[in-house]
Amino acid sequence: MPIAGLTPLDTLMRKVRVRTHGVEYRTVARVISLENLSAQWRPELRFLVRAADAEGITKVAQLRSAGLTNLISLTSSLHVADQWQAEPVVETGGILMDEDVVAFADHMNHAHVLYRYTDQHHTVFLTNRCNSYCLMCSQPPTKQDDSWLVNEAVEVANHIASSPHTLGFSGGEPLLLGEHLRLVLDTFAHQHPSTRYDVLSNGRLLANPIYAEHMLKGLSERVTWMVPLYGHADFLHDFVVQSPGAFEETLAGLLNLRRFGQAVQLRIVLIRPVLENLAALCEFIGRNLPFVREVALMACEPIGFALANPELTDIDLREWSAELSHGIRTLKRAKIPAILMNAPLCALPQILWPYAHKSISDWKRTFAEDCATCRVKTECAGLFSWHHPGKFSMKIQKIEGIINV
Template structure:
């Protein structure tokens, strides 16, 4: 849902949302930008610019909480970078990517036409995040494509402003296979950092077909090797689709053979938007089938002492013995539940289904009501 203030025709801003004068003063004392919602208007500090709100826009403001980190564009469109309630926090350094995965939830247009924020704007977002965050994600596109020096500067800003926060870097790993860049990057503070990299196929031809990037497999393997050898916590992700459903076990065998020191492997269900929706006939696989095709791989990894988790898999679509692996991985603004889900005893812990997926096709749900169901 697009949120905007129709009367706003001013500069781009990043600010912390406030509904209390005393909280606004506290933030201003810390030299933060503030948007104070009070008396049916919003006042932007430190300059004091005031914008009156329509009844519809007042309802939009009611969706935000004190402490949420927001941006507003020159045309009044609002985006939330951090939600106090959801706890999700992170930045996308750039929409650009050096791969073009067939099942990517982003589209070609999103990657090529969206320029993203400037380095200064990204640093402002970071500096407005609460310093006691538990988790912060750096992603893209491919986050390193903002430029080697700019990426390192962004990473350094995150570590300086959030010194005790766990940092997750989501990357395809290809640039980390570049020796000179990796040597420069690993000189930074690696404490509390985890790097997550996907492997889409067990061999180059399968991986590179899915990423549509010739040579990507070898670069990714070099990147994984570099970060593991540098003792940086590593996560591998396997996005399960029709394209690799019969290769999942071989991907697990590759991980056991080459990357046994990996911290965790996440099996990921599809989000039906962008390239994934455009290539639905090639990629779509049900959650149940994706889980079934992954079972032997999950067992192999666990037998070899590698932790496993399931992302984007509703409880009712995986076997009961694997429920402990399922994570509530879908952000609340992207997740939906069926009316039938209200009857399910696992709803509060379940990830639900992507709104985009449900809009594309409607997976059947099976509400879990008792110990034997």
């Protein structure tokens, strides 16, 4: 469940309780063990060096005195930390591991984990501002100036040691960053050329051909744009995103993505007004947007604006299995791949299981008690951590047997 008092930044950036000394400004650093420091040290980076005891902190202090001022000690011993008030020391519960990238400062009670090396899913948060106000938005937008996140994203790119297979960029609406978004994309592509990148964007600003050219021309071919479409007509899509004119802008943006050879995943969040018109939407996509790489049909995340609009967003997908099956068949006839995301297998008819993906990020995925003995738990997407058993329409029921189909 959402934690009272947390800001949007806290929600998207995992927090680890810390106590710091001597770090005045918010600082990004790579976590590293003392043993591995020599192999990874670079003068332009900052390192949070894990020191198990006073001897380790003494060694870090000696290295700092010798000129390696980009080192900061990290210890899980409060007793050891209290002995070193004059040195930069971060105290934590031992959760941070080698090659994690974190941000911290004296005025912060927690460190934000910007990149966790052991995760299967990686996301860089770029802004909480948005030009849409979707009925089911999991991260309601704010208007505060958060442009500092661009510089921090560049720092993350520089501090990641091992390039991940895939990394996503999210908001808010990343396109609101303009040329700064292109800077972030180019920096990551340069630092991590083997990584594939997913940009979660409503695509609306790409309707401007000049903006689209500046953003897309020469962009890495390893970028995929994940763009939502919620209706086959303007009044449907514009209602869901609560922004008049968004439908036409989104379509124009999609055509410009096609013009510059960009890969596109269309995203359809399965709320009531979308499901009621899913057949027509899939027909529209097949006729007018055959160039998209795939279409993702996504169960609604029960957080944010979705909680304020339960009559539209609280859905039991079992009641809509016919619509889902018809929509996927329509896309299949158009030779457009379809995938199902964020839905536990028990909420889907077995015939649709081959389309279901384990899409919920590992750090925010959980399972209900009934899932413990489920036959298909290892193949299931699971639930969002803020799912309340019994509170939402979608009920969880363990699978005890499987019929081969």
